[in-house]
Each structure stands twice: as C-alpha cells, then as structure tokens.
Amino acid sequence: MDLFEYQGKQYFARYDIPVSAGDVAVTVDQAVAAADKAGYPVVVKAQVQVGGRGKAGGIKLAENADEVRLHAGNILGMDIKGHVVKRVWVENASDIAEEYYASFTLDRGAKKHLLMLSAEGGVEIEVVAERNPDAIVKLHIDPVDGLSRETAHKAAVDAKIPAKALDGVADILVKLYRCYTEGDCDLAEINPLILKPTGEVHALDAKVSLDGNADFRHPEWEEFRATEELDAREQLAREKGLQYIGLDGTVGIIANGAGLAMSTLDVVNQVGGTAANFLDIGGGANADLMASALEVINSDQNVKSIFINIFGGITRGEEVAKGIVEALGRVKLRAPIVIRLDGTNAEEGRSILANAGIPESQLTSKPTMLEAAEAAVALAK
Ligand code: GDP
Ligand code: MN
Numbered sequence: 001m002d003l004f005e006y007q008g009k010q011y012f013a014r015y016d017i018p019v020s021a022g023d024v025a026v027t028v029d030q031a032v033a034a035a036d037k038a039g040y041p042v043v044v045k046a047q048v049q050v051g052g053r054g055k056a057g058g059i060k061l062a063e064n065a066d067e068v069r070l071h072a073g074n075i076l077g078m079d080i081k082g083h084v085v086k087r088v089w090v091e092n093a094s095d096i097a098e099e100y101y102a103s104f105t106l107d108r109g110a111k112k113h114l115l116m117l118s119a120e121g122g123v124e125i126e127v128v129a130e131r132n133p134d135a136i137v138k139l140h141i142d143p144v145d146g147l148s149r150e151t152a153h154k155a156a157v158d159a160k161i162p163a164k165a166l167d168g169v170a171d172i173l174v175k176l177y178r179c180y181t182e183g184d185c186d187l188a189e190i191n192p193l194i195l196k197p198t199g200e201v202h203a204l205d206a207k208v209s210l211d212g213n214a215d216f217r218h219p220e221w222e223e224f225r226a227t228e229e230l231d232a233r234e235q236l237a238r239e240k241g242l243q244y245i246g247l248d249g250t251v252g253i254i255a256n257g258a259g260l261a262m263s264t265l266d267v268v269n270q271v272g273g274t275a276a277n278f279l280d281i282g283g284g285a286n287a288d289l290m291a292s293a294l295e296v297i298n299s300d301q302n303v304k305s306i307f308i309n310i311f312g313g314i315t316r317g318e319e320v321a322k323g324i325v326e327a328l329g330r331v332k333l334r335a336p337i338v339i340r341l342d343g344t345n346a347e348e349g350r351s352i353l354a355n356a357g358i359p360e361s362q363l364t365s366k367p368t369m370l371e372a373a374e375a376a377v378a379l380a381k
Helices: 005-014 028-038 065-075 125-131 149-158 163-182 212-217 219-225 232-240 258-270 287-298 317-330 346-354 369-380
Strands: 022-025 042-046 059-062 088-092 098-107 112-118 136-141 185-195 201-203 207-210 243-246 251-255 277-280 305-312 337-343 363-365
Touching: 005 022, 005 088, 005 163, 005 185, 005 207, 022 028, 028 042, 028 065, 028 088, 042 065, 059 065, 065 088, 098 125, 098 136, 098 163, 112 125, 112 149, 112 163, 125 136, 136 149, 149 163, 163 185, 163 201, 232 243, 232 287, 251 258, 251 287, 251 369, 258 277, 258 305, 258 369, 277 287, 287 317, 305 317, 305 369, 317 337, 317 346, 337 346, 337 369, 346 363
Parallel strands: 251 277, 251 305, 305 337, 337 363
Antiparallel strands: 022 088, 042 059, 042 088, 098 112, 098 185, 112 136, 185 201, 185 207, 243 277
C-alpha cells in the first residue's frame, strides 16, 4: 500500500525522523488555516502518488494567506499525470542548503535490505543512476545484523556527504531503517533529505510503501486504507476477495496458485505477448470465484484475450469447467478465452466444456500451457 507524502511524514514522525510541521487540507479555507498554524512562509504541496509534482506546478511557496489561497485554489483539482489532486499538504517552508537522497528497500535477489544514499538528491534517483551512477552508494544490510550507527556514518562518508551533515544523516539513516523494518515498509524513501543552513538534517519529502502482508500487526494502518487509491480493477478484485495485480498488457490471466500464475505470465511473455494482470483464484476454485475472476478481467479495457491456466491438484477439472460455463451465463465477455485444463479430473472438465455448446469463437481448449499461451497471444494481436 502506497502512502501519500503527508501520511509518510506522519509515519516518519513516529520514528523521530525530523519533518516540517503541517496539516493536510481538502479545501482552500482549510489550507489557509493549516498555513496560519504552521507559520509563514509555507509550501503548498499536491498530494498525489506520482513523482515530479514540483515540475507539474503542484508545489508552491506561499508568503502569506493570500498566496496560500491562490496556490491551494490552483492545485486542488489539478490533474498531475492522470492523478487528480484531492488534498494538499501545507507545511512550514524550509531553507535548503543542500539536497541528498536516502532510501531503504528489499533486495530480494540478495535476500537483504538495501540502503541507497546519495549526496545528489532532489532529482529522481533514476536520473542520478543514469547520469552519475557512482554518486549512489548501495549498501546491503543483513536483517539479522541490522544497521549500526557506525555503518550508517561510514555509508554517509562513502556517499561524500559533507562533514557538517554526517552526524545528522547517520542519525536519520538509523531512524529510517527502524521505520522501514519495524514499520513493515517495502520502501522508505526521503528525496530530498535536506541540510538546512542552520546545520540540521531534515526530511522534506516522504515516499513510503507498506507491506500488505504485515497488515495484521498494524491496526493503525486502517486510516491509510481509508484514503487508498486502487485502480478500478484492483478495487473490484479486492471486493471479490481475489489475489489480483493489474498490469498493462493485453492477455488477461487466470490461474490456480500463485506459482502457476507467475509461470503463466512468463510463458505469455516468452511467446511474445504481454499480460494484463496477475490473478490467482487459489485452490478449490468454484463457479462463483471463476465468475468473479472473469468479471474483474472483463472490466479491463485493454484485455484482448483471456488465458485460463488450471492445473488441478485439489482443484478438480469438472468444477473449473462448471464454473466457466456458469460464469459465461453470468458475464458477457468482451474477449475470447483460451483454456488449458490439466490435472485432477481434467478429462471430465474438458468434456463438460465441449458439450456446453459454447461457440469456438468464445472458448478454445489447448492441451499444453505453451500451446494455450500461443493461442491466447495470437488472439490478442
Ligand atoms: P516531488 O517533486 O514530487 O518529489 O516533490 P518534493 O517534495 O521532493 O519537492 C520538490 C522540490 O520542491 C524539492 O526538491 C525542493 O527543491 C522544493 N521544495 C519542497 N519543499 C520546499 C521547502 O520547504 N522549501 C524550499 N525552499 N523548497 C522546497
Ligand atoms: Mn521528492
């Protein structure tokens, strides 16, 4: 779950990471009240989950209430890269001497956490990585060892953070690591991490993504859920209780089991197609679940064909087949289905499908995963 900047800053504050005083506002009047409280000058910041807000005109300095009124009025309702601004964050403006970058993420390949630190902040890290990769220090952290103050300090030295900022940066790194691990984040990023002319180091932006698997131990995340912005397909999938992740290809995918679903994405790619989604209907897929899965996939305008890939273990072929037949009666599909049905009771399943009177333009059966993928990709072209 991705947080808005203001929520990320509230999360940081729990771990004692210095952020500016401010408030979130949904109206111009609220923005002025927030500014009066924070103290002028203030920055009015569009709250959308997309980078480059500054360039898009979504971040403005204001010296007084009239300027807040003007900027908040312009920013609220603004469209930034397809995201409509519903809220602004108004905070006391900071003087900036220098801008750095710091983040923690999980490096799955290395099975370790990854610290990225750079003295070149304020621009997107991808840009720094391209122009000047040596300016980014990457440090793997074994979760068993954690991050010591000494190691954090050394990383800051390696990143060529100037001497006057070393202590402040090391201090924030240790706190940010705690926030990232104890706070169950997938990503905790500060860009820019600023050095003020007065010598303090301070988080001027916050990008936090929470690990949904840790939901159960964070009842306090409920407030973040309330403002979460899912795309329409993901919203529908959540309501139906499906494991769904929207992608941007053209082949809709339904598989039973996360491993098979991932393999299915790979095979579709291998034969030159692109997956529109990841969807795992899990074990014991019944008609109802299949209908819901087809409904979610059908709501995606980019889908040109649907690849149902079932390997029956606990899931039985005839149940899957009955589910598809029932689903076709309930959902008017925009795209043709290609199915590969194998495993437990696959024979029975295939004969149910063959005798259900479904036109071939609506459903094709293929004996192997590869042939089914090829057929689905051909239909999507
Ligand atoms: P992003 O562009 O969406 O990542 O938004 P940021 O929150 O990172 O802000 C972008 C830029 O706006 C920063 O790099 C700063 O240069 C500038 N900015 C943001 N807040 C302040 C502030 O309090 N004071 C000053 N002087 N500049 C700010
Ligand atoms: Mn930023």
